[in-house]
Amino acid sequence: MSLLFEQLTIIGGGPLVGKLMDSFPRLPAYNILNTVQAGGQLIAATMILHAHSSPSASASLSSMLLQPWFIFLVLASSVERLSGIALGVAMDRDWIVLLAGLNRPVALAQANAIINRIDLLCEIAGASLFGILLSKFNPVKCMKFAAALMICSLPLTVFLTWLTNKLSSGALDCPKWSQCPQTACNNGPQLDSDTIGWEAIKLGWKEYIHQPVLPASLAYVLLYFNVVLTPSSLMTAFLTQRGLNPSIVGGFSGLCAFMGVAATFISSDLVKHLGLVKAGAAGLIFQALLLTTAVAVYWSGSLSQQSTLLFFLSLIVLSRLGHMSYDLIGAQILQTGIPSSKANLIGTTEVSVASVAELIMLGIAIVANDVSNFGFLSMLSLISVVAAAWMFCRLLKPTDEQRCLFSLNRPF
The missing domain is CATH 1.20.1250.20 (MFS general substrate transporter like domains)
Structure with a gap:
């Protein structure tokens, strides 16, 4: 059920979050999403810890689905997943292009390769680390350790975001204009009440279908x-x-x-x-x-x-x-x-x-x-x-x- 709800949240909420990201300056939007993601992770971790300490955790599946902690867990996990996807899209589709240079295809390819390589190595290292922890400690202690890492990572992420922009001479402050004269926008991205909610979802699917x-x-x-x-x-x-x-x-x-x-x-x-x-x-x-x-x-x-x-x-x-x-x-x-x-x-x-x-x-x-x-x-x-x-x-x-x-x- 959790996986199904997460997928439905991404299907419906993806275009909406993408529209919001395109309508706000990069750094504030990125930091807000990082905060939302960290909050979702902490709420999910708290609900899991509560489930381990609750007598109802061993109840049947049907009764567990009605527990308030399970509902909050599903909601927090969905928000965290959606925020993480939006952060990944912003980094992969926008930030790397600005930092590597659109007119330098080989440099952009090398930047993509290095970041992908780091992601793969971090996944291997993270899985290995928690595998070792789970073999030595009980799940509750491991979850508390993961929650502590989440809390510590948020200020570090905000600092690294600021440092990236500073070292790149403010590249992330550049306006979000179009890359091609035939598709250039006159006034840049705008956020208005007509493109919020269902309209934003329809706009996202329309733009997706008509992308070149x-x-x-x-x-x-x-x-x-x-x-x-x-x-x-x-x-x-x-x-x-x-x-x-x-x-x-x-x-x-x-x-x-x-x-x-x-x-x-x-x-x-x-x-x-x-x-x-x-x-x-x-x-x-x-x-x-x-x-x-x-x-x-x-x-x-x-x-x-x-x-x-x-x-x-x-x-x-x-x-x-x-x-x-x-x-x-x-x-x-x-x-x-x-x-x-x-x-x-x-x-x-x-x-x-x-x-x-x-x-x-x-x-x-x-x-x-x-x-x-x-x-x-x-x-x-x-x-x-x-x-x-x-x-x-x-x-x-x-x-x-x-x-x-x-x-x-x-x-x-």
Whole structure:
């Protein structure tokens, strides 16, 4: 229920928060969202601690759903998730472009790669740290430690935000004008009563559909339907059912993560040698070709042999290199192709569209949550990746508006 409510909150609230972010100065809006996120995290942590100390925590699921602490937990988690998404969109779609330079595509690619690399390493380090803590202390102590980290991180985040702006000579104070003369706004982003609430949601979806680099965004969303040919619970269940050694299953997930890190090192080189759009197409086509081969190996019926099964897994591991490369390059295409005045609105709406895909994916996984359905789900995954590659390749024949938006980068 919590996951469902979070997804619905993102679908409905994403465009609204994006519009607000585009209508306010960057630094105040960023600091306010950081405060809201920290508050949501603390409330959620408090509710979890209350649940551990409450006798009703061991009650049935139906009675737990009616508990006030559970309702506050769901609400706080949803607000925290929405704030975190808005912060990520602001950083990925707006701040990096300003700090790295829109007319420096290789530098922008390198900046994206470094930040993505740091994110991956922090995720690994954070999971390892709390894994160690949970093995030595009870969950209540670990939750209190996490709450203390949240409190300490807020002033540090505000300080680092101020320092970033100072070291960049006030780059984050720049107005949010459009990047292309044909799509330039006369007066910049405005906030009025006509674009609050439901109108803001409709405006977000309208702007998303009419964005000039829509094929790149739809390709990103289509990849969310790849429900099997990734390191996931369904893949783990399939490999376990095949009797594969647990160390090999863990190694498969680890190698997939390693490919994500490796992609951060090659993406900037791809942009440098192929150009932005061709580099994105290369990543998606590479992934589609490897997954096509993997599915062909699966349907050949020879996975009963361990060597063939390992070859099947190797193809999926290598395909993650193409997936993660496109993840970085596609982000840069959207950074370059979306006007600064609408970056947050379109970015958060894109996350809302992806949340719709996640809900559909969740429903399919629930209905077909059986190893016997692995073949059907693998074909669904392959179709989604091939469709994403086909959709993205439409950018290889750009319109006049797309040529304008990419005029500061390498030509198509």
